[in-house]
Amino acid sequence: xxxxxxxxxxxxxxxxxxxxxxxxxxxxxxxxxxxxxxxxxxxxxxxxxxxxxxxxxxxxxxxxxxxxxxxxxxxxxxxxxxxxxxxxxxxxxxxxxxxxxxxxxxxxxxxxxxxxxxxxxxxxxxxxxxxxxxxxxxxxxxxxxxxxxxxxxxxxxxxxxxxxxxxxxxxxxxxxxxxxxxxxxxxxxxxxxxxxxxxxxxxxxxxxxxxxxxxxxxxxxxxxxxxxxxxxxxxxxxxxxxxxxxxxxxxxxxxxxxxxxxxxxxxxxxxxxxxxxxxxxxxxxxxxxxxxxxxxxxxxxxxxxxxxxxxxxxxxxxxxxxxxxxxxxxxxxxxxxxxxxxxxxxxxxxxxxxxxxxxxxxxxxxxxxxxxxxxxxxxxxxxxxxxxxxxxxxxxxxxxxxxxxxxxxxxxxxxxxxxxxxxxxxxxxxxxxxxxxxxxxxxxxxxxxxxxxxxxxxxxxxxxxxxxxxxxxxxxxxxxxxxxxxxxxxxxxxxxxxxxxxxxxxxxxxxxxxxxxxxxxxxxxxxxxxxxxxxxxxxxxxxxxxxxxxxxxxxxxxxxxxxxxxxxxxxxxxxxxxxxxxxxxxxxxxxxxxxxxxxxxxxxxxxxxxxxxxxxx
Amino acid sequence: xxxxxxxxxxxxxxxxxxxxxxxxxxxxxxxxxxxxxxxxxxxxxxxxxxxxxxxxxxxxxxxxxxxxxxxxxxxxxxxxxx
Numbered sequence: 001x002x003x004x005x006x007x008x009x010x011x012x013x014x015x016x017x018x019x020x021x022x023x024x025x026x027x028x029x030x031x032x033x034x035x036x037x038x039x040x041x042x043x044x045x046x047x048x049x050x051x052x053x054x055x056x057x058x059x060x061x062x063x064x065x066x067x068x069x070x071x072x073x074x075x076x077x078x079x080x081x082x083x084x085x086x087x088x089x090x091x092x093x094x095x096x097x098x099x100x101x102x103x104x105x106x107x108x109x110x111x112x113x114x115x116x117x118x119x120x121x122x123x124x125x126x127x128x129x130x131x132x133x134x135x136x137x138x139x140x141x142x143x144x145x146x147x148x149x150x151x152x153x154x155x156x157x158x159x160x161x162x163x164x165x166x167x168x169x170x171x172x173x174x175x176x177x178x179x180x181x182x183x184x185x186x187x188x189x190x191x192x193x194x195x196x197x198x199x200x201x202x203x204x205x206x207x208x209x210x211x212x213x214x215x216x217x218x219x220x221x222x223x224x225x226x227x228x229x230x231x232x233x234x235x236x237x238x239x240x241x242x243x244x245x246x247x248x249x250x251x252x253x254x255x256x257x258x259x260x261x262x263x264x265x266x267x268x269x270x271x272x273x274x275x276x277x278x279x280x281x282x283x284x285x286x287x288x289x290x291x292x293x294x295x296x297x298x299x300x301x302x303x304x305x306x307x308x309x310x311x312x313x314x315x316x317x318x319x320x321x322x323x324x325x326x327x328x329x330x331x332x333x334x335x336x337x338x339x340x341x342x343x344x345x346x347x348x349x350x351x352x353x354x355x356x357x358x359x360x361x362x363x364x365x366x367x368x369x370x371x372x373x374x375x376x377x378x379x380x381x382x383x384x385x386x387x388x389x390x391x392x393x394x395x396x397x398x399x400x401x402x403x404x405x406x407x408x409x410x411x412x413x414x415x416x417x418x419x420x421x422x423x424x425x426x427x428x429x430x431x432x433x434x435x436x437x438x439x440x441x442x443x444x445x446x447x448x449x450x451x452x453x454x455x456x457x458x459x460x461x462x463x464x465x466x467x468x469x470x471x472x473x474x475x476x477x478x479x480x481x482x483x484x485x486x487x488x489x490x491x492x493x494x495x496x497x498x499x500x501x502x503x504x505x506x507x508x509x510x511x512x513x514x515x516x517x518x519x520x521x522x523x524x525x526x527x528x529x530x531x532x533x534x535x536x537x538x539x540x541x542x543x544x545x546x547x548x549x550x551x552x553x554x555x556x557x558x559x560x561x562x563x564x565x566x567x568x569x570x571x572x573x574x575x576x577x578x579x580x581x582x583x584x585x586x587x588x589x590x591x592x593x594x595x596x597x598x599x600x601x602x603x604x605x606x607x608x609x610x611x612x613x614x615x616x617x
Numbered sequence: 618x619x620x621x622x623x624x625x626x627x628x629x630x631x632x633x634x635x636x637x638x639x640x641x642x643x644x645x646x647x648x649x650x651x652x653x654x655x656x657x658x659x660x661x662x663x664x665x666x667x668x669x670x671x672x673x674x675x676x677x678x679x680x681x682x683x684x685x686x687x688x689x690x691x692x693x694x695x696x697x698x699x
Binding site: 231233238241243246253275331466471481483511512580 | 625638639664666667672673674691693694696699
């Protein structure tokens, strides 16, 4: 095993804390983290529960490789029902806290109920206490993090915490850990705050024990690290340029959406790219990028640590933002930049800092501002309603004012805090919300790149690139190049990516390893760490089982095949210019084949045979 | 004839002198192939991973793809993100 076999169950209503053994039968079928915690959620809650009610549960879960020597083995996930989408929510984060949970002897923490007053959970190995957090409530995630560290006088304490927007009910609040890593999507931070749980602080020193075959594990882990080091992407490209290197690539191939996906292709893309982050600026000769950074156990180190130009309007009177902090990753740079038509890299970096400081999903925030800009330019939102913000595409001042409005909880900040679906419905323009199942798109246009459109439409947590990253194949040629404009073969490709990703997300590993690793690299590491025979086939079957379990949850929560769709703009409005001119998404051609490949009915429901084959009957 | 060469990421240092961040106007002979330009600018074979002409992937033999006046040839090393 490399599960600790121990779960912590915290009832926030009563304040009771108990430990219980991990259900090993489930662990053998769902592995850990995303899969295993979702199994607990499915078994313990009604899919129709109000996501922000005490009846919803909130799980923090590690995988069996979390805390081990496996490269990137430091991940943890937050699993709950999403208040943004009403679907399953599972948000994965790196940093260092996953390792700390494991070293405290825990596979998983399940939070039930709602505390009558603000609290935080303090864990120091076997000491587990709920502590008052009245003084932390109303503080940013960064302030609360510093206060908890000061209270316990322990710099090694790892903290997961929500900011002020989560407390105020912003529907896309994230759970921040280690200051600038996030369980970012689907509003998992909003659920945490709804339980009056401000933070979880953990220190573990027990070590991670019980590898099933230590000698074999060390060998497979060492082999895996060599593959990552020798690979041009994971060994050179990602550490040097980070995910942001994609800005020019995706723009170059005609796949970069801009201005609320009204356009494809952004003329300012190179100004907000990875290459631009390396350039010395005029004011102090320093580049935006200070250094790269790695999460626990990671031998890739794709993270960006950046500074904002001290003379920039966003920070010139705010010295607290003059230091280096978590910089732009590609998806955030796109949503805050290209999707709003803004090519001011300092403004984007500052807004990204604020999203980290106060726990906002920058993808949904940026896309919501982009939708608001289109509403404003169409005359559907007035200057009075925005609180005086001239909300025009390309305005860095408007973007900065918008993030500060969400954090301050102004009237307009609360409207932005709804996310674009509810906001656009409020202004009678639902067609301007670029969402699937209520969650905003990442940085790839489904008209210009066909497979990712199917992946978005069928993602179990709403529009998301991380549920089936077909961009790897369609653009980057990993593991093999497929034609981006083709719909043929994409249903099979999407299913393969979705199933493999579900398994990786359940292991404690980072999905970025799969730019170099195949399942034949991953399965032996799991097999050596865990009891049971974790062959490649078993891993892929477990991934498929997890995907179908999530689908069953969503179906039971009221989702149907009608929700497996894209906004009309992407299905009907052809790309106006560039190498992908004239294209729309061919979702209608791909979806029925995808259902068939999945073993689902034409209505998108897993057939009895499929459920039986996967042990889900 | 005139055409344009764009190099990105770790290939930028191979660009000839100029002011634009990634793009240079270059002159090549009629009948020049994509591979001819890759060779002329000393771009290592393994680093010419994403190769586009006018935003469209060059999937066929690069020796067979003959460039035209005003074409934009864009090249990246192996990269990824997400």
